Amino acid sequence: MSIWGAGPRIGLFTLLYAVAAGAATLRWPALFTIGAIAYPYLAAAAAVLLLATVPLYVAAIVPLRKAYGEGRLVTGGAYAVCRHPLYAMWILLIMPAIALLLKSWLFFSTAVFMYVVARIEIRREEAYLEERFGRQYAEYKRRVNAIFPTLRR
Numbered sequence: 001m002s003i004w005g006a007g008p009r010i011g012l013f014t015l016l017y018a019v020a021a022g023a024a025t026l027r028w029p030a031l032f033t034i035g036a037i038a039y040p041y042l043a044a045a046a047a048v049l050l051l052a053t054v055p056l057y058v059a060a061i062v063p064l065r066k067a068y069g070e071g072r073l074v075t076g077g078a079y080a081v082c083r084h085p086l087y088a089m090w091i092l093l094i095m096p097a098i099a100l101l102l103k104s105w106l107f108f109s110t111a112v113f114m115y116v117v118a119r120i121e122i123r124r125e126e127a128y129l130e131e132r133f134g135r136q137y138a139e140y141k142r143r144v145n146a147i148f149p150t151l152r153r
Helices: 007-027 039-070 085-102 105-133 135-143
Strands: none
Touching (some): 007 085, 039 085, 085 105
């Protein structure tokens, strides 16, 4: 399996849905446009979400690239709270930010759609990881949530 895991398939299906949601918002703006909140506030909220993504992305991709090259499993840093932090960032931060920038209630459903697709598609990725890393991955999988961060006391 490549370093991208299930990402390309998740991305393709989500892109198709996102295009449909964006087109529906353009076609029926009265139904799907966020009108109750002024656009500068929506854009500011989107900027906060996107700015939060940058350090989180770096914290997830740097150790993943290194570990992938060395053939080892990453379980620390961002991966200590979420098994798939890159997918989580798209679902919890990037897609909602895009929805805010597009002023589209409907586009928020893209995050939900992406979550459903990710849960289906990561099965193959996780089967590969469990085969490759055995008990180490099974234990990690038992301790840490797939998409939503695992909160500890």
